[in-house]
Amino acid sequence: MSVADCILTGGRVWKGKGLGFAEAVAIADGKVLAVGSDAEITALAGPKTERIALDGRLATPGLYDAHMHLHMYGLAMAEVDLRPQVVETLEQLLDAVRAKAAVTPKGEWITGRGYDNFKLDVGRHPFREELDMACPDHPVYVVRTDGHLGVANSLALEMAGITEDTPSPEGGLIERKNGRLTGLLAETGRQQLTDIMPKADVPQLVEAIERAGKVLLSHGITSCMEAAIGIQGGWPEMEAYLEANRTGRLPLRVYGTIMGDKTQSILDQATAAGMITGTGDEMFRHGPVKIFTDGSASGRTAAMTWAYKGGDPDDKGILCIPDQAELSAMVLAAHRAGYQMAIHAIGDAAIDEVLNAYEAALKDTPAPDRRHRIEHCGWLRPDQLQRMIDMHVLPVPQPSFMYWFGELYCAVAELDKVEGSHPYRDWINAGLEPSASTDCPVTEIDPRPVLYNLITRKTAKGLVLGEAQRLSVEEALHAYTYASAYGSHEEEVKGRLIPGQLGDVAVWDRDLFTIDPAEILQANCDLAILGGRIAHERAGQGVRDKADA
Ligand SMILES: [Zn+2]
Numbered sequence: 328m329s330v331a332d333c334i335l336t337g338g339r340v341w342k343g344k345g346l347g348f349a350e351a352v353a354i355a356d357g358k359v360l361a362v363g364s365d366a367e368i369t370a371l372a373g374p375k376t377e378r379i380a381l382d383g384r385l386a387t388p389g390l391y392d393a394h395m396h397l398h399m400y401g402l403a404m405a406e407v408d409l410r411p412q413v414v415e416t417l418e419q420l421l422d423a424v425r426a427k428a429a430v431t432p433k434g435e436w437i438t439g440r441g442y443d444n445f446k447l448d449v450g451r452h453p454f455r456e457e458l459d460m461a462c463p464d465h466p467v468y469v470v471r472t473d474g475h476l477g478v479a480n481s482l483a484l485e486m487a488g489i490t491e492d493t494p495s496p497e498g499g500l501i502e503r504k505n506g507r508l509t510g511l512l513a514e515t516g517r518q519q520l521t522d523i524m525p526k527a528d529v530p531q532l533v534e535a536i537e538r539a540g541k542v543l544l545s546h547g548i549t550s551c552m553e554a555a556i557g558i559q560g561g562w563p564e565m566e567a568y569l570e571a572n573r574t575g576r577l578p579l580r581v582y583g584t585i586m587g588d589k590t591q592s593i594l595d596q597a598t599a600a601g602m603i604t605g606t607g608d609e610m611f612r613h614g615p616v617k618i619f620t621d622g623s624a625s626g627r628t629a630a631m632t633w634a635y636k637g638g639d640p641d642d643k644g645i646l647c648i649p650d651q652a653e654l655s656a657m658v659l660a661a662h663r664a665g666y667q668m669a670i671h672a673i674g675d676a677a678i679d680e681v682l683n684a685y686e687a688a689l690k691d692t693p694a695p696d697r698r699h700r701i702e703h704c705g706w707l708r709p710d711q712l713q714r715m716i717d718m719h720v721l722p723v724p725q726p727s728f729m730y731w732f733g734e735l736y737c738a739v740a741e742l743d744k745v746e747g748s749h750p751y752r753d754w755i756n757a758g759l760e761p762s763a764s765t766d767c768p769v770t771e772i773d774p775r776p777v778l779y780n781l782i783t784r785k786t787a788k789g790l791v792l793g794e795a796q797r798l799s800v801e802e803a804l805h806a807y808t809y810a811s812a813y814g815s816h817e818e819e820v821k822g823r824l825i826p827g828q829l830g831d832v833a834v835w836d837r838d839l840f841t842i843d844p845a846e847i848l849q850a851n852c853d854l855a856i857l858g859g860r861i862a863h864e865r866a867g868q869g870v871r872d873k874a875d876a
Contacts, residue, residue: 329355329356330355330371330372330373330376331353331354331360331373331376332356332375332377332859333353333354333378333379333830333860334352334354334369334371334372334377334378335368335379335380335386335832335834336350336351336365336378336382337350337382337383338351338379338381338384338385338386338834339383339384339386339838339840340352340381340385341386341388341801341804341824341840342823342824342825343388343805343808343809343822343824343825344801344802344805346412346823346825349363349364350363350365351363351367351368351369352368352386353371353372354830355859356760356859357829357858357859358826358827358829358858358859359825361826362824365786374611378856379861384835384836384838385830385837385852386826386835387804387824387832388824388831389547389549389550389808389855389856390423390546390547390548390772390774390807390808390811390833390856391549391550391762391808391811392480392763392764392767392772392811393810393814394553394702394703394723395767395768395844396537396553396555396768396769397535397536397543397553397581398527398532398536398539398553398568399558399559400539400570400767400768401440401532401537401539402527402532402535404542405535406438407423407424407438407439407469408423408439408440409423409439409440410440410441410442410472411446412440414442415447416447416449417447417449417453417457417509420442420469421457421458421461422461423439424437424439424458424469425461425507426463428464433464433465434466436467436468437462437465437466437467438470438524439470440470441470441471441472442471443472444471445738449568452471452478453510453866454509454510455479455484455510456481456510457600458478458479458480459481462480465480465482466479466482466483467480467483467587468483468520468524472770473541473622473626473769474768474769475513475622475628476511476513476622476626476628477512477520478509478510478511478512479510480510481510484629487519487522489520490508491506491507493677495516495568496515496516496518496519497649498514498515498645498646498648498649499512499513499514499517500512500513500514500516501514501516507573514622515647518590519708521559526559526563527559528563529566529567529570532560532563532564532566532567533574536567536571536577536578537577537578540839541578543579543612544578544579544855546772546773546774548774548833548855549680549773549831549854549856550582550811550812550821550831551581551582552582552584552669552811552815553568553582553614554584554617554669554766555584555586555810556583556584556585556586556593557585557591557593559591560653562593564593565583565596565597565602568583569611571611572608572611575873577610578857578862579862580611580612580821580829580831580857581610581611581612582614582817583607583613583614584614584615584616584617584665584669585602585615585631586616587616587657587661587666587807588618588619589618589619589647589648589657594616594661597613599663605816609820612815614667614815615666615668615669616661616669618654618671619647619671620646620654620671620672620677620680620681621644621646621647621673621674621677622644622645624674624705624728624732624748625732625735625736627642627644629642629644629677630643630645630672630673630674630676630677630680631643631674631675631706632676632679633675633744634823636739636740636741636839637739644674644676646676646828651680651683654684655683655684655687658670658685659684659687659688662688662691662692663688667698667700668685668688668697668699668702669671669699669702670699671702671703671722672701672704673703673704673705675706675707675711678701678711681701682711682715683722684719685718685720686718687843689718695719696719698720698813698814699718700721700722700723700795700798701715701721701723701784702723703723703724703766704723705724705725705728707722707750712753712754712757712775714756716758716759720759721814722754722759722761723814724751724760724761724764725749725764725765725769725770725777726749726751726763726777726778726780727765727771727780728749728766728769728770729780729786730780730786731770731776731787732786733745734786734788735793745792746794747793749793750793751796751798752795752797752798752804753796755802760809760814762806762810762813762814763778764777774847775848775849775850777807778804778807778847779844779848781806782797782799782803782844783844784796790809797854800839800840800844801840804839809823810822830856830857830858830859831857831858832855833852833854833856834853834855835850835851835852835853836850836851836852836853836865836868837849837850837851851865853865853868854864
């Protein structure tokens with residue numbers, strides 16, 4: 328046997344669901360060499376081996392966030408932070424924008440992210456005129472927490488050429504009250520504005536990728552699915568990932584989703600470059616094709632077959648591509664070319680449309696193990712679950728939505744619908760390998776609320792929604808490791824600590840299996856190891872004393 332590059336000994340090494348625990352693990356050439364007793368693993372060490380004392384701590388496979396937006400997160404880190412934990416009132420929101428304007432040259436854009444109209448003291452979106460008063464000399468655009476709605480000030484609207492006479496485009500909204508623009512733009516209604524906003528260039532994008540990737544590592548996340556390359560800046564976003572990987576500035580492994588939407592697409596360029604799903608390498612692998620079919624439930628833009636609570640009878644959300652034939656044709660073309668699909672569909676009406684498109688494509692060109700995905704897939708009906716089983720379509724839901732937005736869901740839908748949403752237990756029983764993710768920056772990248780919600784189905788405020796869908800700790804960690812890898816056809820490559828799999832490990836400061844679930848929210852990742860190399864170490868907590876030679 329070869330000599331280990333790195334050994335972790337004296338702890339509890341969780342190997343994967345149903346595989347139990349070992350005391351120690353050895354990594355060589357980037358891959359797990361062996362798992363076993365301290366004596367067995369120590370015997371594989373040589374003079375140059377990095378020895379890490381687990382000191383009784385839990386080690387798991389590195390986590391894999393199955394749906395998030397890496398470069399957007401990195402860019403958002405440089406924007407005005409308007410999240411509810413930072414900004415509780417409209418006045419604070421305006422103050423934050425004003426403060427940024429004070430240090431920004433006149434005429435330059437000010438962008439903010441993460442406000443939640445339901446959680447603001449006024450319980451509504453800011454109005455254009457309020458942003459004008461705070462910031463008359465800068466174009467301003469603030470984006471709601473779900474990323475699907477935003478409010479612009481008058482200067483920004485003027486620069487975009489949006490006037491009182493500009494009609495709302497198909498699949499979107501340019502909001503007016505009494506004939507006047509409110510500044511609120513939703514879905515495709517944002518396009519005219521976002522088109523004229525300055526785009527980050529490749530060096531800025533590489534910086535954003537690196538900045539965000541390091542944060543993911545600090546949470547024990549060693550892989551992520553980047554859910555929309557090309558969404559804002561087109562092809563340069565792909566160039567940035569390639570550049571980051573080439574220059575060693577990609578901090579973690581990325582499964583890169585290719586935008587192939589009606590209005591935002593880099594699919595032709597990706598296809599010409601041979602970036603079919605599964606190509607690439609172990610750091611940056613080309614992923615599925617992304618299409619959006621609706622918005623968000625808490626923003627009342629997810630497309631439902633039923634009307635939202637407290638609205639008009641036709642208040643059922645927005646289908647981004649209302650023409651089934653059009654969506655089906657887009658899916659068929661990508662499916663025939665060999666791509667996996669990853670279509671954003673939250674409401675059951677959108678899910679219907681996506682399932683119809685998948686069914687037609689799979690009938691045309693059978694591909695039983697293509698594993699087409701439905702991103703979010705929150706509000707499906709039982710009859711849709713059966714169709715997912717029949718086609719082996721994978722759900723890619725976000726337990727963090729339930730954790731952060733559970734109460735908001737209760738405001739937009741009847742309780743039985745909320746409790747039956749995100750049905751993890753049903754998906755597991757159906758063999759659909761539901762993964763775990765955050766959709767960051769829509770919610771925090773922090774994996775702890777995700778694990779906590781999977782295990783308890785509790786919101787941040789402690790409300791239990793759908794007790795019947797709770798998972799065990801092992802099932803929750805399985806979702807965050809193996810199942811996420813399954814969603815990218817990489818379950819034989821990573822997600823478990825068994826010989827031959829990638830040497831990606833997270834070390835925790837407490838045993839997630841034995842602590843009270845509430846304590847999971849306080850757990851820390853002490854060490855993240857990527858391919859046998861220490862990629863993150865929590866200050867003073869990571870390596871600890873060297874293991875005995
Ligand atoms: Zn997303």
